[in-house]
Amino acid sequence: MRKFRIIGILVAFAMVMSFIGLPKESFAAPVTKQIEVNKTTNYLYLYENGKVIKKYRVATGKTKELTPEGTFPLVVKIKNPSWKNVPPGPDNPLGPRWNGISVNGDNGRSYGIHGTNNPKSIGTYASNGCIRMLSNQVTELYDLIYEGVPVWIHTGTSNGIWRGDMSVGLKPSTGSVKTVKDTYAWTGPSTGSFKITAVAKNKALTRTGVSGNYTQVKLANGRLGFIYNGDLSTGLTFKSASGYAEVTVDKANVRQSPSLSSNVIEKAKKGSRYTLLADNGEWYQVKTANGKIAYLSHLVAKKWVVTVTASVANIRATASMKAPVVAKANRGTTITKLGMVGEFHKIRLADGTIAYIHKTVAK
Structure with missing residues (x-):
């Protein structure tokens, strides 16, 4: 597939809207679902409650760089999409369904999982960034997933265990919320999805889930x-956290309070790291270099982690190859990173233990 270029996103969006209607329903997950895309093998796996229930052959980018890697939320679903000046139908390169994912906070109209008018390309490296499927299979997948499903794209191994970023995607939540201004309800967690209805200021609503900043x-x-x-x-509350939050976009706003309408106190470049103080599932509370308390959205930052690259890696008590092994980790495991000590990553394990892993087996 050709990914929508930024310059053409608005045009493509308008054309899509001219050919399709509002999706019938956006729904909370009765079960947890996750998607894995392995660019090395060109297979897509659909997980349900932690188990693989579907496996599909796919096509990915012509080069490694074209299809982004990481964990991204699925934010918009479209039946019978248009593409540029091609209406829905057998000649449309998007096929009968578009499942748009949000990469670095975009609106889900640039990268997606979709069908194809070139079934011979499936299993190859053929797209300009998206994930192609056979049209009958993408139709099946479309009906099995919901807005907010996390999509993990990688080039490692697949072992039947979803190892993407667990903080991404729709999470069940309860309680109540109230609108603070006139607003809209959308079919997905993005303005790239479809408006359902207007919602008036001071409207009390029951919360059923959280996905990113929605x-x-x-x-x-x-x-x-x-x-x-x-x-x-x-009404979401912050819970104490440790380690660092790392900026994942080219330029991120560091804000005075946990709101996208809050004052920007500084801007941060991609790769900048802030001491992590707390996390409410949508915002990181961080400390800046000059000691100020500030906030970074989950859309522009993530916890600083290392990922195990060896089949099995030793985790040691100190930063030495002679130190006792306190744990082992399989390839793909992510661990909170605290810094570097010589050739070792200083890490924090899930139980709070401070340990070390060599840079040759994790990055």
Whole structure:
């Protein structure tokens, strides 16, 4: 597939809207679902409650760089999409379905999982960035997934265990929220999805889930939709955290409070790291270099981690190859990183233990 170029996103969006209607329903997951795409083998795996239930052959980017790697939320689903000046139908390179993923906070119209008008390309490296599937199979997948499903794309091994970033995607949540301004409910956690209805200021709603900077709520008619957190009083609480938050976009706003409408106190380049103090599932509370308390959205930053690259890696008590092995980790495991000591990553294990792993087996 050809990915939508930024210059053409608005045009493509308008053309899509001219050929399709609003998706019938956005729904919370009765079960947890996750997607894995392995660019090395060109297979897509659909997980349900931690088990693989479907496996599909796919096509990915012509070069390694074209299809992004990482964990991204699926934010918009479209039946019978248009592409540029090609209407829905057998000649459309997107096939019968578009499942758009948000890469670095975009609106889900640039990268996606979709069908194809070239079935011979499946299993090869053929696209300009998206993930192609056979049209009958993408239709099946479309019906099995929901907005908010996390999509993990990588070039490592696949072992039937989903090892993407667990913080990404729709998470069940309860409680109530209230709108702080007139706003809209959307079919997915992005303005690249579709408006369901207008929601008036001071409207109390039941929260059913959280995905990035959007809260999933039950609307007055019983339908579920997503509302941008900046338009809500969410009531989410911060929990103490440690390590570092690392900026993942070219330029990120570091804000005075956990809201996208809050004042920007500084801007940070990709790769910048901040001491992590707390996390509420949508925002990191961090300390800046000059000691100020500030906030980074999950859309522009993630916890600083190392990923195991060896089949099995030894985790040691100190930064020495002679130190006792305190744990072992399989390839693909991610661990909170605290810094470097010589040739070792200083890490924090899930139980809070400080340990070390050599740079040749993790990055």
